[in-house]
Amino acid sequence: MRALWARALWANVEEVFREAAARFTLVAYFALSTVFILLFAAAVNLDVVDGALAGAKLFGKEIEMRGGKVEIDKLVLGFEMGFSAVLYLVGTFLAIFATAHLVPRLQEKGTIDLYLSRPIGRVPLLLSRYAGGLLLAAFNVAYLMVSIWLIVGIKTGVWNERFLFGGGIILFAIATLLAFAFLVGVVTSSTAVSIMTSYGLFFMASILTAHEKIAAAMSMDWGASLVHAGYWVLPKTAQLGQAIVVLVSGGTGMHRPPPPVDPWAVYGTTGLFGLLALTWACWLFSRKDF
């Protein structure tokens, strides 16, 4: 019985990839990532002498070397910290854009009948779509991270493995936002609404990082409470970006150490939000009349 289910679910994951390939989502997804990688490769020109940086150009512009030479390890660390934060934004936004349609398309009239008439439970069906979407995003994040890491490594001879681990946090953020996109997709059956609300959630949650300041500026107590509650309930998108930088840097920045990250406040609440969103999506999907 388990083998039958595994076949059915794997066929569904495969279908997600075939759909992405056929609708040029996959091509566009990887093409955009490749453009980003090529731009990066072309933009960075480093002149390394005896393990130290004698000269550097970024997008053709000379970088000022304070006191002559800069240790190449530190420069690479700085590069990778900055690019991990950029990749966090690019990777997350591309992933949501490429996968938010999975539920609305599934729920289309004439399509949902074909899927639900197979001997797969509704929850496994939705979760296999989620797994397919996440796998697609994981391939892209891996492609972006490994390519940048290779380019930096080849150009400088410095290989910072922590940069690669940053991909795990990006994927964690994608998993959380994709769960939310699935929830919106189940309720509205609209790809556009799924994408817009997921991006909105990302920015809203980032703004709420300053919840203390926002709440202090509010005249009404209930408003302040709402802001605090929003901060604790919503995923910590800004802090996740910060966590990636901390992870890549190994806890030390070039000029000043980044602030520490509270694991529960960042990963715990974000993970819980994603889990609840996905559970809610599954519950609604399992009760829906088509």
Place this chain on the structure above:
Amino acid sequence: MASALSVHALEKVFRNGFSRREIRALSGIDFEVAPGEVFGLLGPNGAGKTTTVKILLGLTFPTKGEARILGLSARSPESRRRTGYLPEGHRFPGYLTARQTLSIFGRMAGLSRGEVEQRIPALLSRVRLPEWADVKVKKFSKGMTQRLGLAAALIHKPEVLLLDEPTDGVDPVGRREIRDLLREEAARGTAILLNSHLLSEIELTCDRVTVLRKGSVAATGTIKDLTGASALGVSSQVRYRMVAYGMTPSLVGGIQQLDASIAQTNGHFELSVRDYAHLNQVIDRLRAEGAELRELTPLRSSLEDVFVDLVKTGDLDSPEVKPS
């Protein structure tokens, strides 16, 4: 014999929008389909046919009552392990080829890749699409998509087939082939539930039918029972086509005095009598008056007549024909 598919006291009430206004789609319907039987579900738009099929497939949940497939509750995904379904207006992913479509939907039904690959060529031949195996579905005509849908419904050799408008968009030759295919499946023991607006298709294919009206069963029975019942039930008379020589006006008047109805139409007479005894009384009178009877044929209502009668009159208390 245990039924392959059964529906008992099935009710469905949809609640619409924020007002939660109730729309009653089904009001306690019952029917059963035996293995090897082709069963037709008839009714005007909004009668509850599609809702019934959707409940049987777990696409929609009943408000009350029970639907079972091969003894399993329709709510259980396992009930669909041996069920094939062809939905109306289905949309297979256009980017897949016929072979890929059958492979993915076959594996979703629990078949291994090997089993699926082995079955695809024969199945595509059976639905007359062998040369289209590696063509993308978006290039298919409506009739071809329909035949592919039938192949996808059959890929896992189901014991129950639920078909919603299976001949929609299919040419007359294709229709006949689909009818033959359904007959073959039924002969193999597959129970088939056919939902169609094409009454002629139902008449040609189905062993029994249920007519739904406003979410209730208006009539159930074999085509013969229903058409016969209509002739009896609607007019309380049995009608005959009669050809006879020597029919004088006085003889016609004499027959009418016997409480029979007789009218001349296109060179023959249409005679309506209460029963066989009444018929024999009329024939005795004819012969006594010297008329020569050449032909006497019972007139049956077509399924369309029955359907229109049942739907138009809306008389849910009209005699229900029990399954024979």
